[in-house]
Amino acid sequence: MRILVIEDEKKIADFIKRGLKEEGYIVDIAYDGEEGYFLAKTNEYDLIVLDVMLPKMDGINLCRKIREEKISAFILMLTARSAVKDKVIGLDAGADDYLTKPFAFEEFLARIRALLRKKDLPEPTKLVAEDLELDLLTHKVTRGNKEILLTNKEYALLEYLMRNAGTVITRTMISEHVWDINFDTFTNVIDVYINYLRNKIDHDHKKKLIYTLRGRGYILRN
Numbered sequence: 229m230r231i232l233v234i235e236d237e238k239k240i241a242d243f244i245k246r247g248l249k250e251e252g253y254i255v256d257i258a259y260d261g262e263e264g265y266f267l268a269k270t271n272e273y274d275l276i277v278l279d280v281m282l283p284k285m286d287g288i289n290l291c292r293k294i295r296e297e298k299i300s301a302f303i304l305m306l307t308a309r310s311a312v313k314d315k316v317i318g319l320d321a322g323a324d325d326y327l328t329k330p331f332a333f334e335e336f337l338a339r340i341r342a343l344l345r346k347k348d349l350p351e352p353t354k355l356v357a358e359d360l361e362l363d364l365l366t367h368k369v370t371r372g373n374k375e376i377l378l379t380n381k382e383y384a385l386l387e388y389l390m391r392n393a394g395t396v397i398t399r400t401m402i403s404e405h406v407w408d409i410n411f412d413t414f415t416n417v418i419d420v421y422i423n424y425l426r427n428k429i430d431h432d433h434k435k436k437l438i439y440t441l442r443g444r445g446y447i448l449r450n
């Protein structure tokens with residue numbers, strides 16, 4: 229799950245980013261409305277955390293523009309004001325939910341989970357491919373009945389492959405969904421991570437699940 233945080237207060241933005249990354253989300257930050265608009269148009273996000281008071285373009289206008297562009301990401305608006313009128317304006321502009329600052333990080337996470345759950349209802353709690361299982365709630369991965377320990381990045385990559393099992397996934401798709409904005413297209417980091425995953429998931433098993441399609445990308449065969 230990839231999240232864009234548009235927030236000009238650097239301290240808050242960095243705090244949010246750190247917290248979300250700890251939960252396994254991929255996070256990009258924009259510090260003003262124009263940069264946020266550019267990133268929202270350029271990349272595919274599952275959710276956008278949008279502050280209302282922003283330099284260059286305020287959150288309400290930005291929210292309208294994002295919706296005009298038919299960008300489907302969920303929008304969680306952050307507002308310093310608690311006036312009912314402002315919340316209504318935000319929701320009318322196309323936000324899916326709002327949170328008044330200051331907020332408890334636990335509540336912030338709960339709102340995000342609730343929004344992301346709506347994404348493709350009913351959200352499965354487990355992804356399964358042959359005898360490989362990935363538990364989306366506990367992040368536990370097993371093959372056969374043996375637990376496989378993955379790093380955050382390996383887990384995110386495997387989750388993406390399993391969600392799209394049976395379809396060819398290009399390197400570009402992986403870089404957009406599993407890596408953040410600092411991804412360097414000229415490295416072979418994706419191949420490296422695919423190999424890590426292969427060693428952990430396929431190495432000890434006769435039946436292989438992860439395949440490389442030369443010049444096209446990867447596929448997890450079910």
Ligand code: CA
Nearest residue numbers: 236279281282
């Ligand atoms: Ca602000």
